[in-house]
Amino acid sequence: MKAAITTCPCGRADTRGRPLPYDACCGRYLDHWGENPAPDAESLMRSRYTAFVRQRADYLLATWHAPQRPPVIDFDPGARWLGLEVRAARMTGDDTAEVEFVARHRIAGRAVRLHERSRFVREDGRWFYVDGVFA
Numbered sequence: 228m229k230a231a232i233t234t235c236p237c238g239r240a241d242t243r244g245r246p247l248p249y250d251a252c253c254g255r256y257l258d259h260w261g262e263n264p265a266p267d268a269e270s271l272m273r274s275r276y277t278a279f280v281r282q283r284a285d286y287l288l289a290t291w292h293a294p295q296r297p298p299v300i301d302f303d304p305g306a307r308w309l310g311l312e313v314r315a316a317r318m319t320g321d322d323t324a325e326v327e328f329v330a331r332h333r334i335a336g337r338a339v340r341l342h343e344r345s346r347f348v349r350e351d352g353r354w355f356y357v358d359g360v361f362a
Contacts, residue, residue, distance in 0.1 A: 237273035253277035268324035268347035269316035292355040322349040
């Protein structure tokens, strides 16, 4: 029996506009973080969104810059993630970047729209989430 192909929650598409499967998109980072870190800040941000959708606290903590990393991550069990829109991604220095995005989800029937400008830093070839400012 062939395994079902699931679409990646981050919404990244191929050159024809077709949604990428999880394994070919964020899954390669979430499931193999030690061997295959995200190659750029946008990919890390997308994979962190996917980690929120899949409630992968291990990945979120591992990709959070140590000085800002919280001790634990609590997920709202009623949250239903609805989509991600990347508005901009740019390098701000040799090893720093910024990604602006809008993530939508529902909690207890209430729509929530998170518009953030996130900062990232690259250390030893790996990207880490530093912090974000709500836009």
